[in-house]
Amino acid sequence: MGTIVEMIGVNKRYGSNHVVKDLNLIVNEGEFLTLLGSSGCGKTTTLRMIAGFEEPTTGSIKVEGVPVEEKEPYERNVNTVFQTYALFPHKTIFDNIAYGLKMKKVPKEEIRERVLEMMDMVQLTGFEKRYPSQLSGGQKQRVAIARALINRPRVLLLDEPLGALDLKLRKQMQLELKRLQKKLNITFIYVTHDQEEALTMSDRIAIMHDGIVDQLDTPTEIYEHPATRFVATFIGETNTYDGCVTSITDGIATITLENGAVKVKCDESFSILEYATVSVRPEKMRFAKEPHEGFELVAVVKDYIYVGSVLKCIVSLPNGNGLKIERLAGQELPEIGSRIYPYWEPADAVLMHNDSYKIFKILDEIKLA
Numbered sequence: 001m002g003t004i005v006e007m008i009g010v011n012k013r014y015g016s017n018h019v020v021k022d023l024n025l026i027v028n029e030g031e032f033l034t035l036l037g038s039s040g041c042g043k044t045t046t047l048r049m050i051a052g053f054e055e056p057t058t059g060s061i062k063v064e065g066v067p068v069e070e071k072e073p074y075e076r077n078v079n080t081v082f083q084t085y086a087l088f089p090h091k092t093i094f095d096n097i098a099y100g101l102k103m104k105k106v107p108k109e110e111i112r113e114r115v116l117e118m119m120d121m122v123q124l125t126g127f128e129k130r131y132p133s134q135l136s137g138g139q140k141q142r143v144a145i146a147r148a149l150i151n152r153p154r155v156l157l158l159d160e161p162l163g164a165l166d167l168k169l170r171k172q173m174q175l176e177l178k179r180l181q182k183k184l185n186i187t188f189i190y191v192t193h194d195q196e197e198a199l200t201m202s203d204r205i206a207i208m209h210d211g212i213v214d215q216l217d218t219p220t221e222i223y224e225h226p227a228t229r230f231v232a233t234f235i236g237e238t239n240t241y242d243g244c245v246t247s248i249t250d251g252i253a254t255i256t257l258e259n260g261a262v263k264v265k266c267d268e269s270f271s272i273l274e275y276a277t278v279s280v281r282p283e284k285m286r287f288a289k290e291p292h293e294g295f296e297l298v299a300v301v302k303d304y305i306y307v308g309s310v311l312k313c314i315v316s317l318p319n320g321n322g323l324k325i326e327r328l329a330g331q332e333l334p335e336i337g338s339r340i341y342p343y344w345e346p347a348d349a350v351l352m353h354n355d356s357y358k359i360f361k362i363l364d365e366i367k368l369a
Helices: 043-051 093-103 109-121 137-150 167-182 194-200 220-223 229-234 355-368
Strands: 003-014 019-028 032-034 058-063 078-082 155-159 188-190 205-210 212-217 239-249 252-256 261-267 275-280 287-288 299-307 310-316 320-329 341-342 348-355
Touching: 003 043, 003 188, 019 043, 019 188, 019 212, 032 043, 032 194, 043 058, 043 078, 043 155, 043 188, 078 137, 093 109, 093 137, 109 137, 137 167, 167 194, 188 194, 194 220, 205 220, 205 229, 212 220, 212 229, 229 239, 229 275, 229 348, 239 261, 252 275, 261 348
Parallel strands: 032 188, 032 205, 078 155, 155 188
Antiparallel strands: 003 019, 003 058, 205 212, 239 252, 239 275, 252 261, 275 348, 287 341, 299 310, 299 341, 310 320
């Protein structure tokens, strides 16, 4: 699998606003890569730079190994699908889809053949003579996708294309987009702020935060092994604790928290007396009626939240901080008001370096100097 898009040291500034910072990104041929992050993180700006609608302040962008910074959008072998669809209201669905081919002066018979083939692919056969105003939101989105795909781009860029759809239709279109991507073997670069959407559709996800990529990995790795506190809290729900590494034995670290000591699996990059953050997903949390070996946490059950097939148990620690324990409906959970002793398997938690540790270390070095 070769590289099809490469961004090397890309920066984008709008005056004093540094939107994208030293971005290095490799997109593999035929993969579904999602740029995921909250508003203002730089994900749409990154997509627009690949498309050619924005130019990088510094850095290089290559498509199929060829630098494209100086090329116009129509000269790049990429097409873009926007959230607003951008369909021509006065043209039929056939003419909307055929527009790009007509601009390239493709023969009429070939245009007709390719348009009908594309309409069949997006399940809109028979809609040729309709106008955009006669279509639903989901149907309009399919037309926009067909219009982009008919040009046979090597890369399809999608900027929150499902944002205007209702929840049920979004989920249907997620599966439809994934099906199309695999069938056509076209590289998709997809922008969204919806975590579930990213996890459902992507081969890899780039989590963007404040203009940088915090983590680039598969959905499973990002959920199970977040690289930073931001990633851990942004993707799904998690319980996080800050503490100090007080011992390490056979790859298991003891972390002393404000509420007591806990055990976490760690790698060789951690050292004793380092500040660190522990992240444990609610479904990984366990509880006992007596203290569990290696764990000193004690909590009181405060409430339950019922969300269909899942039941969330909210418990309170001595310092007032809460944590969540999640179980499938019908599984055992402690009673409200009862005292429990939370714990987890050390391998089920993730230990992350705490940025405050770096700050304290720098301050100590300054004092020593």
